[in-house]
Amino acid sequence: MKSAAEDHSLPESGAPPKLTTQWIGALALALAGAFVPRPEFRYGFLMIDTVIHLVIFVFLAFIPMICFRNRKTTFLLAISMAPFGYLLETLHVMVTGENFNAINALVNNAGVLAGIAAGFVLRLKLHYERRTPDPRSEE
Numbered sequence: 554m555k556s557a558a559e560d561h562s563l564p565e566s567g568a569p570p571k572l573t574t575q576w577i578g579a580l581a582l583a584l585a586g587a588f589v590p591r592p593e594f595r596y597g598f599l600m601i602d603t604v605i606h607l608v609i610f611v612f613l614a615f616i617p618m619i620c621f622r623n624r625k626t627t628f629l630l631a632i633s634m635a636p637f638g639y640l641l642e643t644l645h646v647m648v649t650g651e652n653f654n655a656i657n658a659l660v661n662n663a664g665v666l667a668g669i670a671a672g673f674v675l676r677l678k679l680h681y682e683r684r685t686p687d688p689r690s691e692e
Contacts, residue, residue, distance in 0.1 A: 576616040583609050587641040607629045610638055610664025611671070618672020623643050629674065635665045 605631075617630035638661025646653050 572616055572620060576613065579609050579612045579616075583613065583638075583641055587644045588648050590651065604658050606638075606660045607664045609666075610634060610661045611668040613637075613669025614665040615672045616668075618669060619675055627672070627676075628669070631665065633667045634668075635662050638662060638665065677688060 558681075613634045614631040618627050621630070622625045639658055642653060642661070644659045645651065
């Protein structure tokens, strides 16, 4: 029977299919957003366009942080989302002809940093759950 720490451990190789599918979906959303003209309501109600950028890039950085055991791979995949966000903003300017939106580029990077931080905290939590013996079990 598995202990609670083993149930929550990181996968040995690759991500669960559901997380991989969700990550690819978020990547597709980010790509689609680069080729669609910005809506007029983006700075109206809660700057919804900026909030969407933040959420997508938190997710894009968080999922690699929790899906792989190798720290170098996870960090490189997660941090690679920062230049990807800048690339998407540049593509948006080239495709739609609108002005470069520095706020969205900064929010993309803030989302990447938040996703890395959240993933790092979860990795530490899982690491110490595996290392700490259960004081109630005396073997």
